Amino acid sequence: MKHLFKNLILTGLLLSGTTYAQQVRHLDLSEAVNLGIENSKNLRLSQNKIDEALAHLAVVKDNALPSGNASFLYNHAEIPGNTLVIGESAPLHLPKRADAFVGTAAVEQLVYGGGKLRYAEASTRLLAEVARLDADKSKEEIAYAVISTYYNLFKIIQSKKVVEQNLESIASQLKQAQRFFSQGIVTKNDVLRFQLQEANVSLTGMEIENNRKIVNYNLNIMLGLDGNTILDISDPEAHLQMAPNLGSFTEMAMENRQELRQLDLQNHAAEVNTKSVKAETLPSVGVGANLYYINPSGRFIPPVNQFISPITLGANLSWNIGSLWTTRHKVAEARIQQKSITLQKDVLTDQVKTEINKSYHDYLLAVNRIKVLEASIVQATENDKLLASKYQNNVASATDRIDAETLLYQARINLEIAKADAGLAWYTLLKSTGKIDTSK
Numbered sequence: 001m002k003h004l005f006k007n008l009i010l011t012g013l014l015l016s017g018t019t020y021a022q023q024v025r026h027l028d029l030s031e032a033v034n035l036g037i038e039n040s041k042n043l044r045l046s047q048n049k050i051d052e053a054l055a056h057l058a059v060v061k062d063n064a065l066p067s068g069n070a071s072f073l074y075n076h077a078e079i080p081g082n083t084l085v086i087g088e089s090a091p092l093h094l095p096k097r098a099d100a101f102v103g104t105a106a107v108e109q110l111v112y113g114g115g116k117l118r119y120a121e122a123s124t125r126l127l128a129e130v131a132r133l134d135a136d137k138s139k140e141e142i143a144y145a146v147i148s149t150y151y152n153l154f155k156i157i158q159s160k161k162v163v164e165q166n167l168e169s170i171a172s173q174l175k176q177a178q179r180f181f182s183q184g185i186v187t188k189n190d191v192l193r194f195q196l197q198e199a200n201v202s203l204t205g206m207e208i209e210n211n212r213k214i215v216n217y218n219l220n221i222m223l224g225l226d227g228n229t230i231l232d233i234s235d236p237e238a239h240l241q242m243a244p245n246l247g248s249f250t251e252m253a254m255e256n257r258q259e260l261r262q263l264d265l266q267n268h269a270a271e272v273n274t275k276s277v278k279a280e281t282l283p284s285v286g287v288g289a290n291l292y293y294i295n296p297s298g299r300f301i302p303p304v305n306q307f308i309s310p311i312t313l314g315a316n317l318s319w320n321i322g323s324l325w326t327t328r329h330k331v332a333e334a335r336i337q338q339k340s341i342t343l344q345k346d347v348l349t350d351q352v353k354t355e356i357n358k359s360y361h362d363y364l365l366a367v368n369r370i371k372v373l374e375a376s377i378v379q380a381t382e383n384d385k386l387l388a389s390k391y392q393n394n395v396a397s398a399t400d401r402i403d404a405e406t407l408l409y410q411a412r413i414n415l416e417i418a419k420a421d422a423g424l425a426w427y428t429l430l431k432s433t434g435k436i437d438t439s440k
Contacts, residue, residue, distance in 0.1 A: 025229050029150055029236040032223060033436075036146035037139055039224025046135035053128035061121060066109040072293075073102040099298030101307075108288035123276065126269040130262050137258035137434075144431045147236075149219045151424040154233055156212045158416035163205040166409040170198045173405070177398065190398035197402050236423050246360050249433050253352050256434035260352065263345040270338035277330045283319035290314075352432070359429040366422035373415040380408040 027035075037043060082094040174194040180186040220227050254260065295307040387404035390396035430436045 023226070023229050024232055025225070026232045026234070027223075028234050029147065032150050032219070032233075033143045033146050035223040035225070036142050039222075040138075040142045042138050043135065043142060046131075046138045050128065050131045050135055053124070053131040057121070057124045057128055064121070066107055068105075068107045070105040071103065075100045075102065098296070101293070101295035101300065101302075103293035105291040106288060108286055123269050123272045126265050126272065130265050130269075133258045133262045133265070137262075140258070140431060140434065140436055143436045144427065146219070146222055147427045147436070148424060149215060149222060150233060150236060151420045153212065153215045153219055153231065154236060155417050155420040156208055156215060157233065158420070159413050160205065160208045160212060162409055162412045162416065163201060163208060165412075166201050166405075167198065167205065169405060169409075170194060170201060173401070174198060176392075180394075185394055186398065193398045193402060197406070236420075246357065249356050249360060249429065250353060252433040252435060253356055254349075257352055258434055259348055260345060263341055263348065267338060267341045267345070270334065270341055274331060274334040274338060277327055277334050280320070280327050280330075281323045283317060285315065285317050287315045288313075356429070356432045359425070359432045363422065363425040363429050366418065366425040370415065370418045370422055373411060373418050377408070377411045377415060380404075380411045384408040 077098045077100075079094050079096055079098065082096050084092040084094065086092070174191070177186055177191045177194045181188060181191050216229075216231050217227050219231060220229050225231075290312045291309065292312075293307065293309045295302045297303065297306040299306075384404045384407070387396050387401050391398065391401040427436060
């Protein structure tokens with residue numbers, strides 16, 4: 001029975017290990033960005049706004065189509081007083097009751113309305129383009145959010161690897177200290193110092209693991225994956241890219257930033273709106289055709305020659321003369337609104353230039369920081385080797401040995417974080433230009 005229970009436990013462990021393995025998913029940066037965009041609820045909302053704008057455009061186009069209506073009327077009359085006498089003429093006797101059928105059908109087409117329909121269609125089309133650019137901007141924001149979270153997870157994983165290496169080294173140092181203590185070379189205090197260092201690094205590792213679980217879960221939700229999936233991510237930037245000059249990034253931003261392009265479209269829409277207001281002062285011309293069916297016989301299907309069906313063709317010209325003086329202030333208001341959009345673009349342009357300048361220099365700083373940290377690791381490595389040799393020869397204290405080792409592993413963590421920060425700084429710079437590209 002005891003062996004059976006033991007076998008069941010082993011089988012359970014193997015099955016749980018298989019389940020765990022199925023939950024691990026390898027994910028590179030480009031795939032993560034694509035998943036984030038594909039599963040974004042915000043993008044679905046943006047797409048719905050585009051669909052709404054296109055539907056409104058279709059409605060505006062329909063306004064240019066001919067209008068038509070048809071009606072059919074049945075009328076029954078009771079005439080109690082049906083005798084009519086006019087002067088000395090013979091009495092006129094009317095029927096006691098009468099029935100009539102009257103039908104009309106009309107078609108009317110606006111030929112010229114001052115261009116109001118054309119301007120309405122152009123304005124609506126521009127607003128649809130603004131909605132598309134808004135969706136593109138949302139896509140850029142989502143891509144950057146995924147990239148930022150991906151890099152955060154990468155930094156945590158790299159830090160965890162360095163901590164694990166540190167723990168292995170401390171365990172080796174602790175065994176050596178215990179051996180020296182048994183030989184009477186070091187004191188018990190030295191052994192306790194290594195044990196304390198091991199405990200502190202273990203606590204750091206626990207905090208890092210906790211952060212990894214949180215960021216891993218957040219990234220899963222962003223990508224539309226199961227929250228329990230363990231993400232196995234790769235190095236997002238194996239090598240840093242050389243940054244062109246600042247001016248080239250500024251030029252890219254002027255061409256690609258969705259906000260600037262939106263303001264250009266809004267400015268064009270404001271110009272169209274001004275023309276539309278002016279069009280209210282112009283006359284409108286329409287043509288139409290009417291068909292009448294008049295049947296006073298009282299029968300739904302009348303006998304021959306007891307109904308008439310005249311057809312009329314016509315044209316109408318209308319002009320609201322009062323609009324010549326009532327639209328003057330409307331035009332002035334439309335022009336002020338257009339000027340406001342121009343001023344907004346000027347303000348935003350300065351903000352974009354400031355943002356690019358900051359992102360550009362932040363990236364250069366991040367790259368230079370890597371160079372400094374790589375040099376510091378070389379120095380920390382040499383110092384660690386020197387203190388290790390001195391400690392083994394009982395020349396340096398345990399505190400000096402621990403300090404040297406701590407400086408080395410902290411430098412390694414700082415370097416991994418700096419590399420990730422530099423990669424993220426690069427994408428931050430690309431984001432400021434309005435065009436993020438994760439392809440290698």
